[in-house]
Amino acid sequence: MLIKLSGGTVYDPVHGINGEQRDIYIQDGYITRKPAASVKIDKIYDLNGKIIMAGAIDIHTHIGGGKVNIARMMLPEDHRSDLVSKTKLTRSGCGHAAPSTFTAGYRYAEMGYTACFEPAMLPANARQAHMEMADTPMVDKGAYAMLGSDDFFLRMLAAKKDREAISDYVGWTINATQAMAIKVVNPGGINAFKFNQRRLNLDEQNEHYGVSPREIIKSLARAVRELGVPHPLHLHGCNLGVPGNMQTTLDTIHAVEGMPLHLTHVQFHSYGTEGDRKFSSGAAQIAEAVNSNPNISVDVGQVLFGQTVTASGDTMMQYSGHWHAHPQKWVIMDIECDAGCGIVPFKYRDKNFVNALQWAIGLELFLLIKDPWRVFLTTDHPNGAPFTSYPHLIRLLMDRSFRNDMLATINKSAAAASVLSSIDREYTLYEIAKMTRAGPARSLGLKDRGHLGGGAIADITVYNDLKDKEKMFEKPLYVFKNGEEIVKNGKIVKIVTGGTHTLRPDYDKSIEQSLKKYFDRYMTIKLVNFRIDDDEIVEHGNSNIIIQPCT
Amino acid sequence: MKTKTHQAVVLKDVPCPFCSLICDDLVIQNSDGKLTVKENGCAIVEAHFSQSPPDDTPALKGKSCSIDKAIEVAARILKQSSQPLLAGLGTDIRGMRSVMRLADNIGATIDHMHSDGAIRNTLVLQDLGWVMTTMSEIKNRADFIIFAGTDASNYPRFFERVIWNKDSLFSDVKKRKIVYIGDKLNTSAGKSLEGTLPTVLKCEQEEINEIISVLHTIIAGNKIHQPIIAGINLITLQKLANQMKEAKYGVIVWAPGELNFPHAELTIQSICELVKYLTRTTRFAGFTLAGGDGVMSANSLSAWQSGFPLRVNFSKGFPKQDVGRNSTKNLLKNKEVDALIWISSFSSNNNPPKANIPTIVLATPGTKLNFKPDVFIPVATPGIDHSGQLIRTDNVVSLTLKKLRDSKYKSVSDILNRMIDLI
Incomplete structure (x- = not known):
């Protein structure tokens, strides 16, 4: 099957194509070079005046695993406002803050996304995370295994085990849990909370182990690099949400001593303590540090107003934030000497000073960080807002007058405390393509995704060229997954299962003895039963394994 | 028939599907299809593994038939039904995936045979939330464990595995304090390895709530003026309250299915309120013993696929949870359903409800039925006859079950998928 996408305006930053009219050819799921004139083309899409990008990639979205499922279970009132009926093609479910797996897959695809990465897979819960992701159709999935608060690792660190041994353990974890990268959440803090510590700064010691978050971050960042994991250590830092945590974040950037590091939902880690309310934006300082440290990448974790649910591995900070739960119910779990989770429903209010300033801080970060290859578009779904708000967020970035209109509606003190109104920058389509496609693909080491060159997987999104970027991005004209048309006019037209991205770093198997x-x-489980076999991922026919190379 | 002789095969690290602890250290010998537990068995395991499957065939109203015929008739019943009920749901993840697909397809209601218990927890989760823990955390951290309304005897190896375990990372197992609150509890397992007896507060199951509430009141620093509460001396409760405050990592264990009285969810709510209050100053957590027959898997999978935990109705084309109305008992009593599929692929001791509507039973061979259902299909057991997955009682860990013997029976999933193809 040879398909021609004819005459569209192409944005493909990997190849430096910035809004040029190009034809794209698809053969058997891959993008291919222009065939000889004698070759018969089976189907032609006339895309004159349409915008073409690679399929979008969400580098950080909580779509599968125990904590998301607890969020689903605990929020029937949220689901009732967004029930989804079955159709001839699609399964029923529900949406909004913690959507059902099917609905999440459909809605991502209908928004032009073709891959989603679950950033907080607890090794102890990895099997369930994969089962949920297997039931999330349409998109490719992948997950980052969480380390850094697990007792096995902290014992190694406390015993001053050599770095090879730690790399072996990290490598074993990625293999055993079918992961794609390593995430660390409040390094050592989830563990410290189990010993009743309520706060853990970068250089504070876990009382039991005598190790600090700084040591944990350095050790894991090094292991990730030495194993050749393409994605840098994915860090949810210390002191999430605490006024003044900007300094912690700056210190963290310096702590890695030039090693690659990804700071996730950095908006929640960019707070100062200025002003009457002792809460201010640290976006300028954080952006400056990101701009001047090319080893650092970030995703923003933008806050958008309305009801959502926060679901995090960070039990320590979720516990301290539970007083603000809306509605007033919340869950904290300690998990298997491995990590934990905290689920706190939350409503961000535009007239609340703190929430309004969080909104502004996120946008400031987007606009002040200069290199869109190193800042990715996320809301930390569902923590800052559900992923379905991405088109709105894109409009905020691309449309200055819209942004300023919105700024005029939020809490006045917060608006006054933000530099947002003085920022003229508007993201271009080329920059959006970098931050939602090319950048995430490069960061994750997905060489055949995130671009439209020959040999790439034909994950492609076609948009109508609309002035209203929210409308444009919420309803693509076409989405192709592995070369198949799966969405037309923003609606699913074909069901596909999607695959699971994994990585197989080498490690010394003798770590398995200890x-x-x-x-x-x-x-309370045997090592041999802990490991997730390939068969388990593929056996129900809901997924296939895509092994990505290490560097 | 010629008998084939095989050498006995010994399988190690075998997970057990018959209770929600899913112990995975069993050593099982397969001699010619006959399974024997060599190591790490318990009463439940012995009973199930030693059973050879009796020769059972599909049947229509008690009359043997081919499996194709049985599936065809079942599909016809479901097709003609305007409001079917899929109940029992004793199956693994794959079986439950098929249950959900079928339910969505035909607009059915789903309910598990143990959801009375699961629902009590759901109501608390949806109203209050909780602080919970898992098996390995208890094993390594707990220093103070309260059993509220359960003695865990339906989970025979619970004490061996996580209370009186040999090795523990942080806690001095010998010094663990055990407390029981409730009625008809066998407290013998609570005796420590050094012979220290547990504290036992004997009261009616319905009175546990009162005791928990008084403990909460004392811990919060408020005065109680009544000298005796639910038959327990106030001084005893004051002492217990102090011990709880001083615990480094306390756990309250309950089994929602064993709190079997009207509005028992309020007792669970009080337990969770107390745990949350204690978490302000120390570490405390809840832990539930969920019941077997895959109830945790059914509940979780229902939540991820539909957005709602059990007792979901799909008749309007979208999922709708109603924990009271959608119980098997109420739906049958109120004549709200016109066909029933009942599924039980683990224990052969579960019995489907007798209803005056067309009934399809998918059950473990040898299940004794006290009526002749329209369709009966014997099914394979996950973790014995085929591989599969189950979620453990703590709702975190899941295990992959093994196929231990060859079986002529089909899995629940295979049978339901064939029905779906015919509908």
């Missing part, structure tokens, strides 16, 4: 001993003595 792991087996540890599991036999202290865990």
